[in-house]
Amino acid sequence: MIIAPSLLAANFGRFASEAKRAENSGAEWLHLDIMDGHFVPNISFGPEVVRVIRPVARKMEFDVHLMCSKPEILLEPFAKAGADRMTIHVELGERANDLIWQIKKLGKKVGIALNPPTQIGLLEPFLKEVQLVLIMTVNPGFGGQPFIHETLTKVQQAAEWRRDLNLNYRIEVDGGINFQTAVECAKAGADTFVSGTGLFGAASLRSAVAKMRRLVTAAAAPGHFKFETPIEAPISR
Ligand code: DX5
Numbered sequence: 543m544i545i546a547p548s549l550l551a552a553n554f555g556r557f558a559s560e561a562k563r564a565e566n567s568g569a570e571w572l573h574l575d576i577m578d579g580h581f582v583p584n585i586s587f588g589p590e591v592v593r594v595i596r597p598v599a600r601k602m603e604f605d606v607h608l609m610c611s612k613p614e615i616l617l618e619p620f621a622k623a624g625a626d627r628m629t630i631h632v633e634l635g636e637r638a639n640d641l642i643w644q645i646k647k648l649g650k651k652v653g654i655a656l657n658p659p660t661q662i663g664l665l666e667p668f669l670k671e672v673q674l675v676l677i678m679t680v681n682p683g684f685g686g687q688p689f690i691h692e693t694l695t696k697v698q699q700a701a702e703w704r705r706d707l708n709l710n711y712r713i714e715v716d717g718g719i720n721f722q723t724a725v726e727c728a729k730a731g732a733d734t735f736v737s738g739t740g741l742f743g744a745a746s747l748r749s750a751v752a753k754m755r756r757l758v759t760a761a762a763a764p765g766h767f768k769f770e771t772p773i774e775a776p777i778s779r
């Protein structure tokens with residue numbers, strides 16, 4: 543189980559120390575929400591912020607979520623700034639294929655995200671190409687929104703495909719994730735939990751991360767998910 547605090551809920555006046563706090567919390571990933579004021583009605587931060595915090599949170603995997611209409615102009619800057627994986631939205635339509643290819647060419651892991659109103663079936667052509675499926679559990683753009691329960695069936699579908707097709711992408715949930723909704727998502731098959739206000743808003747980030755991990759680990763059905771394996775599995779001869 544991976545816990546990914548979202549920097550969007552951190553104190554924007556102190557990005558570096560907040561990133562350090564996230565690393566010290568024991569969370570494996572730092573979720574970085576990139577908003578362009580066009581794909582979503584808000585603007586967050588860009589590659590320079592990522593570059594500055596990279597050295598202070600060396601151990602964390604930088605999980606860049608691109609809520610952007612033109613991610614193609616940002617892939618290289620984020621790759622250079624220190625992203626480990628980049629997630630683009632399936633709502634970009636037929637451009638998604640090329641974007642996935644470009645992210646791979648930069649040597650980064652790839653994710654594909656789906657908004658609550660979007661049909662889950664649109665993800666199907668990409669399942670074999672990605673290391674992460676991000677099911678948005680709120681409409682993207684702002685932190686602190688309430689979890690949309692109807693998205694749980696999408697998490698279940700993503701888990702079913704993973705099992706049936708014998709794939710190993712992670713299933714990440716993002717938006718309105720707190721102790722209670724994280725458990726619901728874990729039961730549905732999620733294994734990667736983004737949480738902004740739910741974690742950064744807690745009195746102790748470290749205890750909140752530990753508690754969320756404990757709860758989702760206990761909630762997940764045994765054998766329900768598989769951990770991500772290396773992209774190129776060694777061939778046994
Ligand atoms: C929403 C972002 C989320 C956001 C979640 O547009 O994609 O990652 O940070 O924030 P909370 O956990 O506060 O809903």
Ligand code: ZN
Binds near residue numbers: 573574575607716736
């Ligand atoms: Zn996000």
